[in-house]
Amino acid sequence: MIEDPKHWFEGVPRVLFVHAHPDDETIITGGTLAALAESGQEPLLVTLSRGEQGEAVPGTVADVDPQGLAAHRMTELAGALAALGIDRHVFLGAGPARAEGLPPRIYEDSGMMWGADGRATAAAEADDEALTAAPVMEVLNDLVAAAHDAGAGAIVSYDNGGGYGHPDHVLAHRAARAVAHALELPFWEAVSSADARAESAVEAYDISPWLDRKVAALRAHASQVTVDGDELVHVGGQRQAIDAVERFRRVIA
Incomplete structure (x- = not known):
């Protein structure tokens, strides 16, 4: 049965959405974010990286080196969130998504390459500042700080494959699910329409x-x-x- 997303989290104080790069939030959960924002439920979006290692559509970015692309994608993200009506957003590593007592840090896009099976896999090399190179407990503690500050419910x-396999997506799933378990919060994973077929729990x-x-x-x-x-x-x-139609599956964190 297809339902109205505004009723999804009735009674939940705030939903924390954890996405890896700018644009993921819109492609995968944009309609749900807009619906929850309109209903006054004030979802919080945490973006883990700025997408430094992504490609760019020709002619759209003046400076395509990693830092120039990151700055451009941050501006695009601000425009997208304004279109969705999202006021609450933070990058992981910046307050309030930073563990108390630690200086701010930037978790960089880990990059990827396409595997023989058509799914993304880890890049041959990742920068020392890449999200996947960071200490796991540091990532978890930053995400816990964000959840606490937001009063996440x-x-x-x-999903556990990161959607299409990008290592940052996989890490986002694992970190978000671990934090949900630690804080005893319900955890939902986004499910593609193809994966949703014959899934009664979706x-x-x-x-x-x-x-x-x-x-x-998206524009x-x-x-x-x-x-x-x-x-x-x-x-x-x-x-x-x-x-x-956006699809989600609740899993045991």
Whole structure:
């Protein structure tokens, strides 16, 4: 059964969404974020990196070195969140998503390469400042700090394969799920429409009333995706439908 996402977390003080890079929040959960924001539930989005190692659509970014791309993607993210109505956002490693007593830090995009099976895998080399090179407990403590500050009542992130396999997505799932377990919070993982087939435990939410906001947010991420009718074209040329239904599965944290 497809339901209204505004009723998903009724009674939950705030939902914490954990995403790896700018644009993931919109592609995967944009409609749900917009619906919860409109209902006054003030979801908190934590973005783990700034997408330094991503590619860029030709002609969209003046400076495509990692730091220039990061700055550009941060600006795009701000535009996307404005379109979705999201006021509460923080990058991991910056207050309030930083463990008390530690100076701020930037977790950089770990990069990726495509494996023979068509899924993403770890890059041949990762920078010392990469998210996946950081001490696991530091990442966990920063995410705990964010959840505590927000008064989170539930956590949402990717499935255990990170969606398409990106190492930062996989780490996001593991960290978010571990924090949910430690804080005894319910944990939901986002599920693709393909993976949702024959899944009786999947909760589906019709986000069509907020689809225009989701599309506007996608357009804000112009260096990463192009909106072509009812499809999304990724920087690598991959096409996918812009989902008007977003699906989640609750798992035991």
